[in-house]
Amino acid sequence: MFCFTVGAMLAVTFLVWISDNQGWNWSFGVCFATVGLAIMLLTMGKQFYRYNVPKGNPLTRILQVFVAAFRNRNLPLPQNKEDLHQIRSGEPENGTDILQRTDQFKFLHRAAIPRPNQEASTSSTHGPWSLCTIPQVEETKIIVRMFPIILSTIFMNTCMAQLQTFTIQQSITMNRKIGRLSNPRAFNTCNSSIIPTHPDPSL
Numbered sequence: 001m002f003c004f005t006v007g008a009m010l011a012v013t014f015l016v017w018i019s020d021n022q023g024w025n026w027s028f029g030v031c032f033a034t035v036g037l038a039i040m041l042l043t044m045g046k047q048f049y050r051y052n053v054p055k056g057n058p059l060t061r062i063l064q065v066f067v068a069a070f071r072n073r074n075l076p077l078p079q080n081k082e083d084l085h086q087i088r089s090g091e092p093e094n095g096t097d098i099l100q101r102t103d104q105f106k107f108l109h110r111a112a113i114p115r116p117n118q119e120a121s122t123s124s125t126h127g128p129w130s131l132c133t134i135p136q137v138e139e140t141k142i143i144v145r146m147f148p149i150i151l152s153t154i155f156m157n158t159c160m161a162q163l164q165t166f167t168i169q170q171s172i173t174m175n176r177k178i179g180r181l182s183n184p185r186a187f188n189t190c191n192s193s194i195i196p197t198h199p200d201p202s203l
Contacts, residue, residue: 025089062143066111066140067129068111068132069107075115077109078113084109084113085131086112101138109137111132111136
């Protein structure tokens with residue numbers, strides 16, 4: 001987050017100043033050099049990265065839970081949680097961790113209800129679109145719980161879009177002079193909350 005904030009601050013100040021005084025070709029050149037440096041640093045640290053081999057599409061696993069829960073919508077939820085389809089403690093699914101069952105979003109538990117003809121079989125026999133495991137259901141719950149956090153970022157991104165675009169355009173029509181000094185419009189984004197500016201009456 002610190003690097004993101006610093007990068008945004010330099011983008012609306014330093015790069016805008018370069019584009020105003022040196023030209024757009026210089027500002028694009030600085031961006032190109034910065035991205036090249038970032039790629040080089042990223043490549044240099046490749047040997048220190050930890051690689052996790054992908055085990056399928058996570059979006060598919062989430063969609064399978066919703067589809068299976070819809071197919072089993074008419075089945076009653078068992079009182080005993082052991083009746084739901086789950087992985088044995090000594091046999092993790094594809095090497096993933098076993099997540100314990102929670103009581104939130106119980107309607108998703110229907111995805112793990114085995115049908116009468118599936119009690120003695122596994123989900124791979126009848127397909128993952130009709131029977132899911134408890135860890136898979138809990139993974140979907142985690143994503144559902146994160147939806148409010150994801151949606152709340154809309155407000156922040158809206159403010160950031162205004163900060164990075166409107167304030168620069170606004171500074172063009174502002175009287176940026178303080179005595180004999182002229183405040184560069186590239187720094188209007190940082191100074192707008194500190195130094196009051198007013199529209200130029202001649203415009």
